[in-house]
Every structure is written in C-alpha cells, then in structure tokens.
Amino acid sequence: QVQLQESGPGLVKPSQTLSLTCTVSGGSLTDDTYFWEWIRQPPGKGLEWMGAITYNGNIFYSPSLESSASISRDTSKNQFTLQLRFVTPEDTAVYYCAASRDLVVRTRHEADYWGQGTQVTVSS
Numbered sequence: 001q002v003q004l005q006e007s008g009p010g011l012v013k014p015s016q017t018l019s020l021t022c023t024v025s026g027g028s029l030t031d032d033t034y035f036w037e038w039i040r041q042p043p044g045k046g047l048e049w050m051g052a053i054t055y056n057g058n059i060f061y062s063p064s065l066e067s068s069a070s071i072s073r074d075t076s077k078n079q080f081t082l083q084l085r086f087v088t089p090e091d092t093a094v095y096y097c098a099a100s101r102d103l104v105v106r107t108r109h110e111a112d113y114w115g116q117g118t119q120v121t122v123s124s
Contacts, residue, residue, distance in 0.1 A: 002027035002034075004097045004115035012091075012122050018084040022097030022115060029075050030055050035100050037111060038071060038082045040093040048093075049104050053080055060103060087122045094119050 008020035022036070029036060032055040041047050051061040051071050059071050065084070073080040084091060095118050098111035105111045 002099050002113040004099065004113055006095060006097050006115045006118040008095075008118060008120065010119055010121060012087055012120060013124050014088055014122055015086055018082075018087050018091065018120060018122075020082045020095055020097075020118065020120070022080050022082075024078045024080070024099075027099065027113075029053075029073055029078055029080060032056075033101065034112070035060075035103050036073070036080050037096075037098040037100050037105050038069075039096045039098055039105055039111075041096070041117075042090070042093040047096075047106055047108070049106055050082065052100075052103055052105075089122045091122045092120065 003025045005023045012018045035052040037052045038050040039047050050065055053059050053071050053073055068085050070083040097115045099113040100111035102110055
C-alpha cells in the first residue's frame with residue numbers, strides 16, 4: 001500500500017517561497033502506474049489541482065500556477081517537492097500530495113492514495 005506524507009512549514013510570510021516535500025513509502029516514484037500529484041484546498045473551497053510529476057520526470061502544471069510553481073523529485077529519497085514562489089494570503093490552504101492514475105485530480109475519488117495534508121498559512 002502506497003503511503004504519502006507531506007512535510008513543510010506551517011507558516012509562510014507573504015512574498016516568500018513555500019517549499020513542501022512529499023515522502024512516498026510502499027511505492028516508487030519511478031512506478032509508471034501513477035502520477036504524483038500536488039493538490040490544495042483553500043478554506044471553504046474545493047480541491048485545486050496544482051500539478052504532477054510522472055514516473056519518468058515529466059512535469060505538468062495547472063495553467064494558473066505555471067509561472068509560480070515548481071515540482072521536482074529526488075528518486076534516491078523517494079520524495080517529490082513543491083515550491084510556490086511569491087505566496088500571498090490566497091495561497092493559505094491544506095496542501096496534499098497524492099498518487100493517481102489520472103493526470104488531473106479534482107475530487108477525492110480521483111486519486112488512489114492521499115497524504116494526510118498539511119496546513120499552510122500565509123501571513124505576516
């Protein structure tokens with residue numbers, strides 16, 4: 001069973017860069033079964049797909065975040081990361097990593113495995 005765990009700071013100041021790491025166990029980032037996803041949920045809103053990295057390192061972003069987000073991976077650690085530059089309070093959300101057979105994840109049902117989520121607050 002694949003398990004995912006997000007880690008990163010809970011509080012980030014506006015205009016700074018948010019960095020989150022997802023550690024995968026019970027599966028491999030080089031497994032071509034899954035897309036490895038970043039998804040967030042702002043307070044009172046639905047899930048927002050941010051982007052994904054494939055088993056061979058191809059990266060896809062939501063068009064709305066393409067200029068501010070970066071996804072990368074370290075296969076030796078079985079981790080993938082999200083960086084979000086120049087954050088604003090609107091980036092306050094619970095951030096999830098997930099494994100899905102589909103590229104874009106918009107509902108809980110569309111990913112096979114989810115991390116527990118990590119709350120990130122953007123505030124001065």
